[in-house]
Amino acid sequence: MDFATDFYIALPLAPCLTEIHTLTGENLFLVQGSRRAVLIDAGPGLGDLPGFVHRLTTLPLTVLLTHGHVDHAPGCALFGEVYMNPADRPVYRDHCTWRDEYVCGQVGAVDFPALAPQLCALQPDKPMLALHGGMVFDLGGLHIRAVELPGHTPGSMVFLLMEPRLLIAGDACTPSTYLFLPESSTVTAYRAAVCRVRDALAGQYDHVYISHGHPETSRTILEEMPAVCDTVLAGRADGQPFSFRGQNARIAKACAGRFKRLDGGCANLVYDPLRLG
Template identity: 40%
Template sequence: MADFYRAEKLNDRMTAVISLTGEIMYLISGEKKSVLIDTCVGAGNLRAFVETLTDKPLTVLLTHGHIDHAMGAPEFADGCEIYMNHADAELYLRMNDVEGRKGYVMAGLGGKMPEGLEDTFLPPTELDFKDLKDGDSFDLGGTTVEVYALPGHTPGSMVMLVPEERILILGDACNNATFLFDGDSLTVEEYRENLIEVQNRLEGRFDSTCLCHHVIKASKDMINSAINVCDDIMKGNTDDVPFDFMGQQAFVAKKASECFVRLDGGEGNIIYNKEKIHKKEVTR
């Protein structure tokens, strides 16, 4: 079987773990412990691969409960603490179907399953996740991982700061194609408020961001760029390119290439549902 994962060392503390389908996980190591951020689709023997990169006690942190980020968590259930925000618990269970995960991999690889990979898919597994909460901090020994809530993409989406490296790992909470259109996502207006809150809380504490799909590094302005895209959506100042994803219809706010590089040279983009732009008014 061809290797489903490869590693790219970013600095003395951080290594990116990249799947064939383009998901990017992050292994962060201190003097005493390591943290793995995200676990991909639950295939390809991720734990065995990670254990070639570190021999330190391992904790798993999930940015959110989606099919391409959380499904490998059961592989670490023996001997590792696994954290996910409980707001995404039901979402995790809904995403855990094996055939759905196989379909996701094949869609990302042009309809072809790599030889031998199919036999490595984990069965659907319920886990007793530890609740990953806003403000949590993990001391790895000279290296710290701080956790902040950034709901929008999902109710339980979290971002992780490595202050010693001045890097903010954004997961899918904010990137070049933030999905904000399905039944689990918040409205654009709510998402904008959450972006502003995180931006204000972390102002001056990071110099770059890391993403979890295709591109590792992005600028420190990614969150601010996403705020500007939210503003444009709310003002109707968007390109509104039709987008079809697994039968769901949405719109890409800013024209972009197939790899989601914005054609206007900007950074950050949102794929949204026109029925979920503004917060719903609360009636009494």
């Protein structure tokens, strides 16, 4: 593999929306209006991401972070104007400390030494603008509305692309929603947040995109998630064992392979049975 050129692949999803798939497996999203562009997430900081984006658009660029995790945010150090929910500053700062470990885990210890020199310098105290629910970004003929959906992290955001009726859900509501992390909320609090966002955005989007795996997920994932939370809270979850970086968690709905629900549903939750509510 040629690490100089193979960090990113651009995949058109809609006339205004391009997925940028990273070597380490994340989906970033480039949104273009007539006057401005927004990059949703910046990945762990591989190579010349600004140069790659510039080949796709020459419009003035703003970066919006879905949240502060290691696989989404450290690459923001390569950009000027960056917005993140301030509630995720502590997790961003913490995740900068193990960015190289994360990338090594994704590409493998054999390939990592050749790639390491092309990781960006980390900026744990990177100046960022505050991102809050209700903010609207006008790109020219296309507006992006930021919506808070805490749970996965305290400052997790989703983004509604208003005119094209698309929703970018990040890691906030997915077929593998990690809710067992130290910074995650309880299942009860998450359920309430999902219901708020479900109601606030009802009827306003036709497609939903997420940050890992296949970029498009079920359009009804927000509607499905409260019932998944309910099975956990009622003690009726399948509780399939799951472990991640030494933490033991449970998967609410039994899956095969990479989070493909056996019962045919889509939304799923990986939770800590000791932190339900």
